[in-house]
Amino acid sequence: MTDMLSTGHQASVERTKLIRAGLQRRHLSESIFKGLGLAAIILALGFVALLFIDIVRKGAPAFTQANLHLSVSFDPAIIGVEAPPVRAAGQSDADFQAANLKWQRDLAMLNWNKVVEASLRAAAPAGFEIDSKELMAIAETDARHEIREMFVADPSLLGKTVKVDVLASANAANWIRGNIDRSLGDAQQQLSAPARSLIDEMVASGAISNGFAWSIFTNVDSRSAPASAGLLGAFVGTLWMMLIVIVLAVPIGVASAIYLEEFAPKSRITDFIEVNINNLAAVPSIVFGLLGAAAFINYMHLPISAPIVGGLVLTLMTLPTIIIATRGALLGVSPALRQAALGMGASKTQMVFHHVLPVTFPSILTATILGVAHALGETAPLLLIGMKAFVAAVPVTPFDQATALPVQIYLWQGNENRNFFEPRTAAAIMVLLLVMICLNGVAIYLRSRLEKRA
Amino acid sequence: MDMLAGKVKMTQQSVNTAMNPTDALERPIRLTARDVTVHYGTKQALHGISIDIPDRAVTSFIGPSGCGKSTFLRCINRMNDTIEGAKVGGTIKLDGEDIYDPALDVVELRARIGMVFQKPNPFPKSIYENVAYGPKIHGLARSKTDMDEIVVSSLRKAGLFEEVKDRLNEPGTGLSGGQQQRLCIARAIAVGPEVILMDEPCSALDPIATAIIEELIDELRENYTIVIVTHSMQQAARVSQRTAFFHLGNLIEEGVTEDIFTNPVNKQTQDYIMGRIG
Numbered sequence: 001m002t003d004m005l006s007t008g009h010q011a012s013v014e015r016t017k018l019i020r021a022g023l024q025r026r027h028l029s030e031s032i033f034k035g036l037g038l039a040a041i042i043l044a045l046g047f048v049a050l051l052f053i054d055i056v057r058k059g060a061p062a063f064t065q066a067n068l069h070l071s072v073s074f075d076p077a078i079i080g081v082e083a084p085p086v087r088a089a090g091q092s093d094a095d096f097q098a099a100n101l102k103w104q105r106d107l108a109m110l111n112w113n114k115v116v117e118a119s120l121r122a123a124a125p126a127g128f129e130i131d132s133k134e135l136m137a138i139a140e141t142d143a144r145h146e147i148r149e150m151f152v153a154d155p156s157l158l159g160k161t162v163k164v165d166v167l168a169s170a171n172a173a174n175w176i177r178g179n180i181d182r183s184l185g186d187a188q189q190q191l192s193a194p195a196r197s198l199i200d201e202m203v204a205s206g207a208i209s210n211g212f213a214w215s216i217f218t219n220v221d222s223r224s225a226p227a228s229a230g231l232l233g234a235f236v237g238t239l240w241m242m243l244i245v246i247v248l249a250v251p252i253g254v255a256s257a258i259y260l261e262e263f264a265p266k267s268r269i270t271d272f273i274e275v276n277i278n279n280l281a282a283v284p285s286i287v288f289g290l291l292g293a294a295a296f297i298n299y300m301h302l303p304i305s306a307p308i309v310g311g312l313v314l315t316l317m318t319l320p321t322i323i324i325a326t327r328g329a330l331l332g333v334s335p336a337l338r339q340a341a342l343g344m345g346a347s348k349t350q351m352v353f354h355h356v357l358p359v360t361f362p363s364i365l366t367a368t369i370l371g372v373a374h375a376l377g378e379t380a381p382l383l384l385i386g387m388k389a390f391v392a393a394v395p396v397t398p399f400d401q402a403t404a405l406p407v408q409i410y411l412w413q414g415n416e417n418r419n420f421f422e423p424r425t426a427a428a429i430m431v432l433l434l435v436m437i438c439l440n441g442v443a444i445y446l447r448s449r450l451e452k453r454a
Numbered sequence: 455m456d457m458l459a460g461k462v463k464m465t466q467q468s469v470n471t472a473m474n475p476t477d478a479l480e481r482p483i484r485l486t487a488r489d490v491t492v493h494y495g496t497k498q499a500l501h502g503i504s505i506d507i508p509d510r511a512v513t514s515f516i517g518p519s520g521c522g523k524s525t526f527l528r529c530i531n532r533m534n535d536t537i538e539g540a541k542v543g544g545t546i547k548l549d550g551e552d553i554y555d556p557a558l559d560v561v562e563l564r565a566r567i568g569m570v571f572q573k574p575n576p577f578p579k580s581i582y583e584n585v586a587y588g589p590k591i592h593g594l595a596r597s598k599t600d601m602d603e604i605v606v607s608s609l610r611k612a613g614l615f616e617e618v619k620d621r622l623n624e625p626g627t628g629l630s631g632g633q634q635q636r637l638c639i640a641r642a643i644a645v646g647p648e649v650i651l652m653d654e655p656c657s658a659l660d661p662i663a664t665a666i667i668e669e670l671i672d673e674l675r676e677n678y679t680i681v682i683v684t685h686s687m688q689q690a691a692r693v694s695q696r697t698a699f700f701h702l703g704n705l706i707e708e709g710v711t712e713d714i715f716t717n718p719v720n721k722q723t724q725d726y727i728m729g730r731i732g
Contacts, residue, residue, distance in 0.1 A: 266538060336575035340638070342536055343571065344588045345564035345645065354587070355577060 059426030244311025253322030632663025
C-alpha cells in the first residue's frame with residue numbers, strides 16, 4: 001500500500017518536473033515573441049517619428065517668407081497716369097462708364113515695374129550702383145500687380161507715398177535663408193553680386209524681414225512668381241473631390257454592401273460579384289486613372305483636369321473599400337439581434353434599417369472616412385486624368401480645371417528651383433497631412449460619440 | 455355567455471395554480487401540425503411531426519440536444535425561413551389556417567405568434583423602445599398615450615414594471631439577465647400575440663431568475679397559448695400541462711405532463727426521464 005502510494009507520488013513528481021522543464025521553454029518563446037513585437041512597434045514608431053521630424057524640419061521654414069518693406073511713391077511722373085475721370089455735368093451714364101473703362105485699361109497697359117524699381121532704389125543706400133534688371137530680381141515679379149491693384153482700388157493714392165510690403169523673389173529668399181553657398185562664383189549665382197550685397201544690406205537695415213507666408217494659403221500655384229505660389233487652388237480641388245466621393249461613394253457603397261449581405265440570394269452570380277469586388281480593392285490606383293481617362297473623358301466627354309472626373313475616379317477606387325468594410329461590419333452583427341427583430345414580425349428591410357444599421361453605423365462611418373481619406377491622398381490616378389496640369393485658378397465648380405493637394409506636392413517636388421521649393425513641398429505635405437489628421441479625427445470623434453450613445 | 459363562463463373558469467384556475475391535467479385536453483386546439491419535416495440541405499432534422507397544441511395552456515417540448523425540439527418550435531412562426539437551405543414540409547395550421555400558405559404574410563404570422571429566445575436578446579435601445587417596437591412597426595398604437603399604455607401594461611404583465619418604472623429610458627441591455635428575458639417577454643406580449651413560443655427561455659439564467667420566469671409563464675397561460683422548449687425536465691413538469699418528448703427528429707410521445715412523467719408509454723421516453731439517455 002505504502003509502496004503504491006510512493007510510486008504514485010513518484011509519478012506525480014516526475015510529471016511536475018516534465019511540466020517545469022517545458023515551462024521554461026514556453027516562457028522563453030513567449031518573451032521572445034513579446035520582444036519581437038515590441039521591437040517591431042518601436043521600429044515602426046521610429047520611422048513615423050523620423051518622417052514627421054524630417055517633414056516638419058524641412059517644411060517649417062516655408063511658413064515664413066522674406067518680405068520687402070518698401071516705400072512706394074505713386075509719383076505721376078513715374079506712373080504717367082492721369083487722374084481718374086470725373087463725371088462732367090450732363091455726361092450720360094454710358095459715356096462716363098466708357099471713360100472709366102478706358103482709364104482702367106490705360107492703367108493695365110502702364111509699366112508698373114517702374115514704380116517697383118523706383119521703390120527698390122529708394123530702399124537702397126544712397127549712391128548704390130545696380131543695374132535695373134539686377135535690382136528687379138530682388139522683388140517677386142507679381143509685386144507690380146499688387147501695386148497696380150492698390151492704385152485701382154484707391155486712385156487717390158496718386159502723388160502719395162505709402163508703405164507697402166511685397167514678397168522677395170524666390171532667389172532672394174534662398175539667398176537670405178542661406179540655402180545658397182555664398183562662396184560660389186558669380187557665374188553660378190542666380191543673383192548678381194550687387195543684388196546680393198544689396199539684399200544683405202536691406203536685411204541689416206530691416207528693409208527685408210521674415211513674415212508669415214500667407215501666400216501658401218491664399219494664393220494659387222504660380223510659375224512666373226514662384227515666391228507667391230500657394231495651395232489654395234489645390235486645396236479647393238481636393239475639397240471638391242472629397243465632396244464628390246462622399247456624395248457618391250458612401251451611399252452607393254453602403255447600399256451595395258447591404259444588398260449583397262442582407263438581401264442577395266446566395267448564388268454563383270453573387271459569389272462572382274463578391275470575388276470581383278475583393279479583387280477591385282487590390283487593383284493599382286493608376287489603373288483607375290486609366291479607366292477614368294477612357295470612360296469619363298474620352299467616352300463621356302467630361303472636362304479634362306476637372307475635380308468632377310477626379311472625384312468619379314476616386315469614387316470608383318473607394319467603392320470596394322467601403323463595400324468590403326460595410327459587409328464586414330454587417331457580418332459582425334450578432335444573429336440574436338436579427339432573430340429578435342424578425343421574431344417581432346419586422347420585415348427584412350425593417351430589421352436592417354431599425355436594428356442592424358444603427359449598430360454597425362459607427363464602424364461603417366469610420367471605414368468610410370478612412371477610405372475617403374485614403375482616396376484623397378492618391379496621386380497616380382489624378383495624373384492620368386490631367387490633374388497635374390499647371391492651373392493658376394481656384395476651381396469655382398467641379399467642372400473647372402484644378403489640381404489636388406497630392407498632385408501639387410508632386411508638381412512642387414519636381415520644380416526646377418529646388419532650393420525654394422523643397423521647403424514649400426514639405427509645407428504642402430504638412431497641409432495634406434493636417435487634412436488627413438482632421439478627417440481621421442472626425443472619424444474617431446464620431447465613432448466614440450455614436451458608440452457612447454448606443 | 456360561453457365566453458363569460460370561460461372567464462369565470464379561468465379566474466378559478468388562477469386561484470388554484472395547478473390546473474387539472476385533464477383540463478388542458480378539454481381546451482380547443484389552437485395549433486395543428488401534420489407530418490412536419492425539416493431538411494437542412496441534405497440532412498433531415500425532423501421526420502414527420504404531428505401534434506395538436508391546445509389553447510391557453512403550456513405545452514413543453516423536451517428531449518436531448520439535437521432532437522429537433524427547437525427546430526420544430528421555429529417551424530411554428532416560420533423562423534426557419536431565415537435559415538439558408540432549410541426546407542419545411544407537411545402542414546401547420548393556426549386556427550385551421552395554413553401558416554405556410556404562400557398568400558399568408560410571415561410578418562402578420564409573427565405578430566400573432568411571438569417568440570422568446572434562449573439568450574435574452576433585447577434591442578440595444580431603451581427599455582421603452584424595446585417594448586414599443588412591435589406595436590410601432592405593426593401600427594397598433596394610435597397615439598403617444600396609446601403607446602405608453604401598451605408599454606406599461608406589457609411590462610406589468612411581464613412582471614417587470616415595478617423594477618424598471620423609473621428608468622424606462624435607460625438601455626434594455628443594462629438590465630440583469632432575468633430582467634432582460636422578462637423584457638423580451640414584455641416585448642413579445644406588446645404586439646398582442648395569441649401564441650408565445652419560448653426556446654429554452656431560462657437556460658441562460660440563474661435559479662432565482664428562472665423561478666420568476668416560470669411563475670410568469672404560469673400566469674401568462676391564462677391569456678396565451680404557450681409552447682416552451684426546455685432541456686430541464688423539472689421545468690417541464692413545473693410549468694406545462696402537456697409535454698411532448700422528441701428524440702432524433704421524431705416525436706416519440708406526447709400527452710398530459712403528469713402522465714408523461716409518471717407513466718410514460720414509450721420505453722425511450724422512460725429512459726430519458728430516468729436519465730438513461732440525453
